[in-house]
Amino acid sequence: MKRTYLGEFEEIVLLTVAVLNEGAYGVAITDELERQTGRSVSISAVHAALHRLAEKGMLSSQMGEATAERGGRRKRLFTVTALGSRALHDIRAVRNQLWESISPQALPAISL
Numbered sequence: 001m002k003r004t005y006l007g008e009f010e011e012i013v014l015l016t017v018a019v020l021n022e023g024a025y026g027v028a029i030t031d032e033l034e035r036q037t038g039r040s041v042s043i044s045a046v047h048a049a050l051h052r053l054a055e056k057g058m059l060s061s062q063m064g065e066a067t068a069e070r071g072g073r074r075k076r077l078f079t080v081t082a083l084g085s086r087a088l089h090d091i092r093a094v095r096n097q098l099w100e101s102i103s104p105q106a107l108p109a110i111s112l
Helices: 008-023 026-037 043-055 082-101
Strands: 059-066 074-080
Touching (some): 008 043, 008 074, 074 082
Antiparallel strands (some): 059 074
């Protein structure tokens, strides 16, 4: 099977959908990304990433119920697919392996 690679932004969008679980829709994803990363994120960039991830088969979506707060409009809710879950686990495994391979003297000390 051909491996699909993710850019950093796609990865954090996919992770954010997993964090939000059943409440993952465009605005909520954007807000959570800004809260978690401390970076300003445009809703259009989030929607573009969601579209790419759905095309890659890593996300699925469905329309939620209409809400009064949105003037009766429905939200598109996103969920991580099995393929998306596999990609996130693979990425985590590679990152963990790389971190474990770094010798203690390879990185300068920092104070957090």
